[in-house]
Amino acid sequence: MTDDHRSGISLRVNGVTHRLTVDNRTTLLDALREDLGRTGPKKGCDHGQCGACTVLLDGRRVVSCLTLAVAAEGAEVTTIEGVEHPLQAAFVAHDGFQCGFCTSGQICSAVGMLAEHAAGWPSAVTADVSPDTPPPTLDAAEVRERLSGNLCRCGAYPAIVRAVIEVAG
Amino acid sequence: MKEFAYRRATDLRDALIAGSTGARYLGGGTNLVDLMKSGVEAPDRLVDVRWLPLAGIRETPDGGLLIGATTTNSDLAAHPGVRRRYPALSQAVLAGASGQLRNMATVGGNLLQRTRCGYFADPSYACNKRLPGSGCPAIAGQHHNHAVLGWSPHCAATHPSDMAVALVAFDAIVRYETLDGGGEIPLEEFYPPVGDTPQRETALPPGALITAVVLPGSAVSPRSRYRKVRERASYAFATVSVAVGLDGDGGSARIALGGVASRPWRARTAESSLLAGPPTADGFRAAADAELSAARPLPGNGYKVTLARNLIVAVLEEVHA
Known part of the structure; x- marks a missing residue:
């Protein structure tokens, strides 16, 4: 070299x-x-x-x-x-993991995603991307789409989605 | 990965000098770095162009938009002007990749990304794109996600971009610079026909750097829609996608298809067919059939022809509703 x-x-x-x-x-x-x-x-x-x-x-x-x-x-x-964020406690409360290998990525991704949503960014499941309509509520469909770049081979998705929705709410 | 030299371009000329002497331009790196890991790409030098003042979106005098080449996919999809006037473009970008990758990937890099054909991505196979003349294993092999339009016996790979499908429907123009001066290429002519040179993927001159993509403002209506079908609900490349936009007077439609060819496929035949009659379901079906009469599916991907037909009809009905 x-x-x-x-x-x-x-x-x-x-x-x-x-x-x-x-x-x-x-x-x-x-x-x-x-x-x-x-x-x-x-x-x-x-x-x-x-x-x-x-x-x-x-x-x-x-x-x-x-x-x-x-x-x-x-x-x-x-x-x-x-990262110091309410998502961490929410993942524990909702049991948003099994083996834990994806968890740090899930949480960092969710932190970034919440900031994107707060900035008014639409997603692929947002019905109307117009900036003149209110941003979509972070329901299960929105959270699943926005976090689709994070895989969980244990399949803890339902609990991950509940944890993120609780914090987003 | 092969060793390489890296530096950040200090200005446009600095980048072009590097590019003209064989350095590869690095944008977000989401495709290039990945291909360097697998050995499909092996540049000796990278010149990082994200530090050039090429990011940002601004209005043009004709009411269109100029999108700087290093604008990230995220910033493009979130831009109020794009969402208000070119919603299919925002939808297309949001339909691609993941949130993380969209934050990294640039508009210029998106246009230059390579096919996701599995044989191209694996250097242990022959591939006419990677090694011209070595053959195309896809045509007799796994090709369920390959092209049905415009392919040749030398290559049946598809272009993977969602963004480019919407851009070509909106008559986007690619602007570039070289040491000898700049130029513009309509996106519809940016990707040459496959023919017997599948390794020749763009019409850019050697060493050119994409600096912007220009969306003409004339005659565009905000009634546009991008719809993508894929093998899972999110984070997958298109099997077939379609972008449809109505012109300003609502009278004529622009249609482009993704996942069906080596380039984003502007469906000019369908557009002409639609001009012949009123916007009815029968007219939409006739237009889709006219376009797809040119399709030549491989044994394993005939489903794409039916899928493309139904998508064209469904999205035309949506934008006319």
Whole structure:
């Protein structure tokens, strides 16, 4: 590997700035887990299809497995370790998990999703996307659609949806 | 993944110099980085263009919209002007991918994303897109989600974008820059016919960077609709999708199909057929049949022809209701 293939970057994670040198191939997920010890984001599929690696980048939910660490420099990264949100207690109260592997991604995704809804964003199941109609209530259909990027192989979806609706309500 | 050099473009010219000497442009990376992991893509250099001032949507003098190339899919779908005047575009974007991916993916990158054909995605198979002349295993193999229109014996892959289907219905124009100057290509002519060059996927000159997509404002009615059929309720590529928009006077319709061809398929034959008579169910069926008379389904995907026909009729009824 030549110097061209590595980069010195600073990553701001949960309010703390870290300096590190990464192989440019390193994903944000691997940098968080392997270099910075933030193992909350999970590696499920590593192809952006399961959502287990979801983190917030400047407040927006993204999959960290398809984000290059070098491309995340300068952004504010929030992992589940940096989240303090009523969703966490709601997931416990509603038993919104079984094995727990997808949970950190589910919660980070739900945090981002609630912010998107609060900003008035429609979804694919919103009947009328016009900005002149009131935003849709977050019912089960809306929550399922908006969180469809997070898979749960234990099938805890009904409880996840109840937990999110309770917090959204 | 092969090693690569990375840097952020400091300005447009800097990006174009890199692009003209073989660097690949990196937008959201949702498709490119994934394909680099599997070895389908193996660039030596990436130049990150998301830091160029190309994001944002603004009104054009003719009442249309100019959508900057690095605008994210999320911001496009949420934009009030898009939702009010081009609702099918918002619906199409929202029908694609997941919330996380839409927050990452850019409009320019969406147009340049590669097919999701399983043989293309797996370097252990032959593929005329990946390795021209090596053959197309899909035509004699698993092709239930492949093309029924416009394919050739060299490739039957479909274009995966939802967004592009709505854009082509609205006569969108792709604007690009090169070191030798800029240009515009109507989206309808952006993806060349498959022919015997399936590896040639766009009409962009070498090293070109998409800078914007322009939606003409003339004669567009807010009565438009995107409807997508897929194998699960969410987060899957289209088996067939359709975008329908009525022109400003409500008299003529624009129709485009997704999931059926190597490009978003503007259904000009159906549109012409509709002009011949009043907007009735019989007329809608005749228009859909006229368009799909050109379909050549493979042994495993004939269902798409029926599906496309029924979708065209259903969505025409919806926008005329």
